[in-house]
């Protein structure tokens with residue numbers, strides 16, 4: 001807002017060809033608070049104006065006059081601009097009070113739908129760190145989309161099909177133990193699956209058995225089908241426990257197998273578009289112009305592929321939801337796959353293929369190496385969450401033993417710390433896993449933000465603050481940095497969504513928390529002569545921390 005206002009003023013003074021948009025792009029945040037609120041660098045103008053930047057800045061500062069600008073200074077080739085703090089404070093706080101829990105919302109997504117393919121673990125295998133990231137990041141992006149007015153459809157595209165299930169059934173026939181599977185399905189199914197691969201090295205008949213079982217699954221053989229359903233049910237129950245802990249829900253849980261009877265139709269459509277080619281007995285779509293390897297549609301043994309199922313799923317999602325955007329929250333390692341899928345649809349002349357976006361992310365590392373879920377090396381996710389909750393519980397017993405609902409708060413803080421730790425990192429980067437880092441109350445952690453929220457809440461409670469008696473005026477100059485942050489919230493929401501980047505919200509919440517704690521440490525709030533105004537500011541901070549944590553999918557306890 002103020003940036004547009006300033007850009008307009010400066011572009012008027014500069015005249016053609018310096019448009020408002022151009023000036024806007026140049027504007028910077030000053031390095032220090034004492035340099036004001038916005039800075040315009042004059043260096044790019046020096047050549048054209050044949051003057052040194054300092055002189056240009058002198059002249060611009062002299063000419064810049066606006067009722068909401070209190071001062072413009074020339075310094076080191078910049079024009080440093082100071083905004084009218086009273087005016088902007090009042091405007092900001094009014095805006096917060098008027099919108100309350102909707103503060104930071106937008107409506108540019110109204111009447112549009114975003115589909116998110118997220119979580120999508122594979123049955124009969126442990127829920128990996130990658131699936132955790134997909135779940136948490138997807139959930140946050142979905143919340144951001146809703147804040148921007150979109151309808152969202154969260155789809156859990158379970159990996160429940162493919163030749164590996166033939167192998168699993170064969171392994172079950174040899175070594176399956178029903179009780180063990182019932183007791184701990186993912187561990188037991190993984191164990192026999194791994195055993196299958198080991199034994200197959202010396203016993204080639206196993207591979208044939210696997211193939212036969214897969215063929216039976218494809219032909220809907222009742223015995224194999226029932227086993228497969230059982231594996232699926234017990235796996236989903238395990239996954240549900242994790243989703244419950246994380247507080248994540250889905251609008252649709254639909255696995256790959258759902259698309260089996262849609263394969264032939266899709267292949268026909270691809271062939272009808274003249275795209276299907278033979279290659280060594282397999283059928284492929286060539287993507288030479290895109291400089292990509294061909295997309296495998298049907299293998300030489302007649303089976304369809306992961307890509308074929310994703311093509312069917314994409315078409316189905318478009319036909320069901322007419323999405324404005326269809327997002328795939330899947331790790332970097334599948335980038336090629338999603339490029340192929342998108343280009344095949346594009347070659348089929350489906351214009352919405354352009355609205356499909358792979359939203360990749362990095363890995364979670366342990367001591368610099370990928371955290372593996374393969375047998376032996378597994379750090380099972382549930383254990384991680386449980387450990388985080390245990391530590392949070394110990395912390396409470398230590399620091400606040402009289403707290404009510406300790407179990408609930410321990411869960412909120414423990415799980416919140418894991419989610420925040422993931423989301424504060426730029427999603428494209430790898431993240432080093434560390435429980436100590438996650439759970440610290442100091443530093444850049446979830447508990448720190450939750451704790452700051454608790455502080456604001458208890459201040460408001462102590463004061464008996466009522467929104468109705470709110471005062472909206474500049475309390476003092478020291479509150480200005482915090483006001484500016486409060487003011488930025490709607491913009492941060494919009495940009496985080498547009499960049500599919502929840503880390504912007506996480507970092508912003510840390511900034512707000514730090515700024516608030518600094519302000520609180522240096523200013524008396526209750527019983528000061530500024531109490532009413534300061535409380536309105538605290539109310540705004542409270543609201544933002546609550547809204548922001550909610551976007552990230554983290555609960556905000558009232559006490560901790």
Ligand code: ARG
Nearest residue numbers: 117120121122157159310330
């Ligand atoms: N189940 C897959 C895996 O774990 C991820 C699925 C991602 N979504 C998709 N539409 N392909 O690797």
